[in-house]
Amino acid sequence: MNLMPHNHLMWANIGIFTGREDNILWRETADGLKAFGVEALFAGDATALSSSVIHSVTNPLPRFTGGIHIYGGDFFDTTRSQWNPETLDKEPSNGAVIRAIFDRENEKLRRNK
Numbered sequence: 001m002n003l004m005p006h007n008h009l010m011w012a013n014i015g016i017f018t019g020r021e022d023n024i025l026w027r028e029t030a031d032g033l034k035a036f037g038v039e040a041l042f043a044g045d046a047t048a049l050s051s052s053v054i055h056s057v058t059n060p061l062p063r064f065t066g067g068i069h070i071y072g073g074d075f076f077d078t079t080r081s082q083w084n085p086e087t088l089d090k091e092p093s094n095g096a097v098i099r100a101i102f103d104r105e106n107e108k109l110r111r112n113k
Contacts, residue, residue: 001105003057005033005083006093008049010073015046019065023047026054026083033088041067056085 005026014021025037033054039047049055051072059065076095083090 001059002085003101004085005054005056005088007052007054007080007082008071008073008075009051009078009080010071010075011051012049012053012072013046013070014041014049014067016041016043016065016067018043019059019061019063019067021065021067022058022060023055024058026056028054033083033090054083 005024020043021041023039023041024035025039026033027036041047076099079092079094081090082093082097
């Protein structure tokens with residue numbers, strides 16, 4: 001599963017207990033969204049993201065990655081932003097948008113079994 005660039009507008013602590021999570025870190029600039037860093041998290045790794053972080057997430061493995069995400073606010077009731085993965089155009093996001101993404105990915109998994 002991959003998640004397009006997105007922000008949380010709150011701090012987040014992420015710990016990986018199985019698998020791997022590759023994060024691309026992004027910045028908004030006058031010329032649009034620009035990648036500026038990367039952080040690969042393996043089983044046993046943890047990271048802290050500030051409330052200003054924009055990141056995209058990729059699981060490069062052919063199996064599930066398991067992690068614990070702790071957010072400094074109501075993740076599902078916070079209006080925030082995501083960026084289209086092809087155009088990097090900024091779009092609105094919230095808990096319902098994120099749930100729909102996970103629902104689509106889970107449905108793909110069920111169809112491919």
